[in-house]
Amino acid sequence: MTSSNLLEIKDLRVTYGSGAAAVPAVRGVDLAVEPGKKLGIAGESGCGKSTLALALLRLLPATAKLSGEILLDGEDVLTMKWGRLRAVRWAGASIVFQGAMHSLNAVHRIGDQIAEPVLLHQHATPAAGRKRAIELLEQVGLPAARADAYPHELSGGQRQRVMIAMALACDPRLIVADEPTTALDVMIQAQILRLIEQLVAEKDISLLMISHDLAVLSDTCDRLAVMYAGRIVEEGPAKAVYDNAAHPYGSALSAAFPRIGDPASRRAPRGLPGDPPDPSALPSGCTFHPRCPVALDSCAHEDQELRDAGPGRRAACVHVSPAGPAVPTAPEASAGSPA
Known part of the structure; x- marks a missing residue:
């Protein structure tokens, strides 16, 4: 059966180097973009977002090793010969890089x-x-x-x-926008985002947009995927993920931005201590557990796969249930939380 998706990413893995020195940058990502739809990918710096974007058109350096499938209109980008790949770039899919001056x-x-x-x-x-x-x-x-x-x-x-x-x-069917508003002031950022939305709608183009800003992505995209340590830890409708994240990491990213009309969040925006782990030294179990305010003892030993987190939603967290997001607050899980 032919897929209705314009882009399908299946078990994509990207490593830099080889042998014992191999560093995993993207670890088993599965995503899909429907024709005319907009998918946002969020996460902190170092989570693998840009590596994922560059992998879609095989723009990574020779030191990168890729496996899995990247199906663009049903054709695997990873197995294309150079002549075909060159034809697909720009005409089939194009990329807006961050840092226009460079x-x-x-x-x-x-x-x-x-x-x-x-x-x-x-x-x-x-x-x-x-x-x-x-x-x-x-x-x-x-x-x-x-x-x-x-x-x-x-x-x-x-x-x-x-x-x-x-x-x-060249009238591509897919545009990959990697941090397209980085370093722009707020007014210009808003103009660029509105321009992207307008052009995507007018030309019926699919968009995969990468940013660290959940608020921007929730306002621009149909669906949102949250990436951490090279993996997707949550995916679902953009507004739902932003307003009520099912994974503690997505919740922390959302809470880091003050909400208009919410005095409490404006006066005391909540951040997340620490940094994403070094890809060459990933922690055991759930890679987020050292920073997670609701981690259980088992999270240090048992990794979590994406599971049903409600209608059209997935999340990789031990607290998730098919009934929908149910991430407990830190005090409720303090007994099992790491010191």
Whole structure:
């Protein structure tokens, strides 16, 4: 039976190095994106989000070893020959990298950089490539005259718009946006997010968006997956995960941001002590247990797989039940919590 999903990730594993020195960055991820839908992936720095994004189009360095399946329209990206993979990049799926200044070529004009994938993939003439570049600039809210500018002549928000224009150049069916609003001020961030939403809706494009900000993802995406130590620990409808997380890590990420209209959260936003574990020295059992406020003694020895956490939801926590999220508060679980 043919899958209805545009993108399916099955048991994806990514390691850097080999042998005893191999470091697991992504550990058995399973995700799917339906046509025209938006999936968000959240997590702290070091949880494997960017590695996952780059793996989707095999953009990782040669030191990375990949296994599993990445099915784009039913075709496995990991087994594609280089010629086919080159054709799929930009035309089938494209990526908006974080840090637009570092992703754009400083010595080439903006218009030439946007036109390049059109010339390569659609075999357009230079005049047609130029015309397409101007069309794309106007689609992302920039005047045609910006085609002759160099990256350093644009603001951070304008450069990010250029990155989005490049991602749209060959009419891909999937866009992967890796922290597309990093380092932008709040007003520009909001504009970029609205622009992405508008373009995705108008062109019926699927979106996989990566961020550390659950609030942004819940406002932008249909579904949300929370990633920790290279694995998905929770997945479900975006609003439901943000408002009532089933996993203690998702709950902590959500609580780290003050809520508008909630004086208590604004005056005392709750964070999470510590950092994600070093991938080369993962703790035994549930990798989150050293930081978990509701961990049981068994969590230090028994790993947790994703399980049913309510309608359309999954979470990898011992406290989860099919009836829905039921993460206890720290005092209720203090007897079994680590010191």
